Amino acid sequence: MPKLSEMQPGDLISDLDDDDHFMIWVGGNEEIVENVDTGDYAGIFRHSKSKITKRINGENNSDDDSEGEMTHFAVFRCEDTRIAKQAAEFAIEWATSKSDDLFTVGKASGDAFNLKIPFNQGRLVHDRAQNFDDWDVRSLFRALRVLARHESGVPVSIKGWTCSSFATYCYQAAALKVLFQSGPIAPGVLKMVKDTNSEKFLKIKNDLNIIQLLFGELTEILRKLIPHGLLVDGKAIDATSLLGFLRKDNNGFTNLGDIIAG
Secondary structure, rough: EHHHHHOOOOOOOEOOOOOEEEEOOOOOOOOOOEOOOOOOOEEEEEEEHHHHHHHHOOOOOOOOOOOOOOOOOEEEEEOOHHHHHHHHHHHHHHHEEEOOOOHHHHHHHOOOOOOOOOOOOHHHHHOOOOOOOOOOHHHHHHHHHHHHHHHHHHOOOOEEEEHHHHHHHHHHHHHHHHHHHHHOOOOHHHHHHOOOOOOOHHHHOOOOOHHHHHHHHHHHHHHHHHOHOOOOOOOOOHHHHHHHHOOOOOOOEEEEEOEOOO
């Protein structure tokens, strides 16, 4: 079982007492990034480990928790440290922290407000008609689009994500970035995906045959690079299902067990 002091950037944390809610450990002074809806603010938020520390020690401070009950957090560590480090960097980039102007101004308003990337549970309910455990060319296309938006310096999601889609896209985009840095990319693929308003993009988005033609080879490459526990559809995966995939054998992650204080 890992101590808090032994956590590494990119470690995935699942809150087993809160519907398997997912967080990412990123290190630094604000060690945790998660996608939350507190009622006061909603979205991807970076904060210190103090909340987790209190709950591990049974010092629960929410109305839903019973004082003195310890919370269990499962930890999964990616076996590819390059991808884990990049996933943590994406998590930091896409998060809002308490020191950001967006948070300061929103908090001062006294009204509920969205962070840089909002939380959107309703989108998950809508999209779960898909086979969320089926990694295919459409899943790859969505991951490519996330990376392309990052490369273009535009918001990676305006409609918002859930905690599970956030964790999944951090890792899928990280694997793509590692791949493109270590070898040639198919000519024009990323440039084409970047232009989200082009006729070509709209045509590809709705034509599975074209997607397969362009991304078929890349899909097979990514099957080998993306940790198998995250070869899922990032748009539709829910936290409990993601936890199940991460608990399978030979999935590219090591199940470290529950976090303990220290």
